[in-house]
Amino acid sequence: MTKFWVGVVSKEHVQRGVKGGFCQVCHGKKGPLNRMKKGDYLLYYSPKYQMADQEKLQAFTAVGKIVDDSAYQVEMFEDFFPFRRNVSYYQPVKDCPIEQVRLHPEWRQYASKLRYGHFKVSKSFFLYIFEQMKQEK
Structure with missing residues (x-):
């Protein structure tokens, strides 16, 4: 069964x-x-925009969409070996501001989770945001 996730990461x-x-x-x-x-x-x-910056x-x-079977480790810097997953990204997309997302009826159940790095959401919530992000090709 397909699941829908949010990752919280700086745009950079x-x-x-x-x-x-x-x-x-x-x-x-x-x-x-x-x-x-x-x-x-x-x-x-x-x-x-950037992890170390304060600009919101x-x-x-x-x-x-996740396209591999499990996480793999890479050397990003000396002494930093993070795990990754391969993803096929939908492009092009535009940013969807949080103000727009607040209009979705499930917003309140997810709002407090945005301080966490990774969590599951409903298909409805995912599709609402995805529709806002799609750009005409």
């Missing part, structure tokens, strides 16, 4: 993942990634 890091065809959540932890299965969908929510973004910034 989301863009790296989209470019490289991978996702990474919770500072590279393996557990959250392995909760997702091949064929599941992932929305990225970006509270900020508060928008959903990417959407994709």
Whole structure:
């Protein structure tokens, strides 16, 4: 059964993942990634543009489908070996501001989870955001 997930990551890091065809959540932890299965969908929510910066973004910034079977580890920097999953990203998309998402009837049940790095959402909630993000090709 297909599940729908949100990862909370700065837009700068989301863009790296989209470019490289991978996702990474919770500072590279393996557990959250392995909760997702091949064929599941992932929305990225970006509270900020850059992780170390204070400039707020508060928008959903990417959407994709998990295309592999399990997390794998990479060396990103010396002494940093995060886990990733391969993702096929839907492109092009536009950012969906949090103000728009607040209009969805399930918003309140997910709002407090945005401080966590990874969580499951309903298909209805996912599709609502995805529709807002689609751009005409």
